[in-house]
Amino acid sequence: NAGVMQNPRHLVRRRGQEARLRCSPMKGHSHVYWYRQLPEEGLKFMVYLQKENIIDESGMPKERFSAEFPKEGPSILRIQQVVRGDSAAYFCASSPPPGLAETQYFGPGTRLLVL
């Protein structure tokens, strides 16, 4: 049973470019969470999605950031017009529907570096 998959593992972008981060949840998991970890800090919640539905985006910046989890395919975190402050590790986690099991399992993360 494959774990949570994220790609790319490392991404380098120049200021002003777009970054697309992908997350495939564990088999049987229908809920996806995105977290950001700045250097030497803990993880901060960004957004929580179900298939075709954003449940909670309270941690996501209002501008330049968007997330989706389509009916088919991986969840995508999109950052437009990246700036140096976007450099961080972005982690995706997945879980079964809450109420069945609340534990979130994490992917290996995508390290974004903005030059």
Added chain:
Amino acid sequence: AQTVTQSQPEMSVQEAETVTLSCTYDTSENNYYLFWYKQPPSRQMILVIRQEAYKQQNATENRFSVNFQKAAKSFSLKISDSQLGDTAMYFCAFMNGPGMSSSYKLIFGSGTRLLVRP
């Protein structure tokens, strides 16, 4: 808003000894979950142990156990017989239980860097 505090930025322990990592949290909710995650140098987030707030019995997983003090809002992690592979960042995390306003997001502390010395 819920908060999680880890007051020990760094800890060090001799191999085979026991170490305890501290975590306190703040919430007005009665139903919630607490977790310890480990982040080794690979930076993968690995679940160590979880505790349901409604359970009085402290969770244990092999060499890892917790001391859950609900009234004091304290959730410490004890690592027995420390091994070199335990060297990592350890994060305490809180999640609200089921409810109208719950989004099941994890709220993390700032982490404790644990070094196991040979």
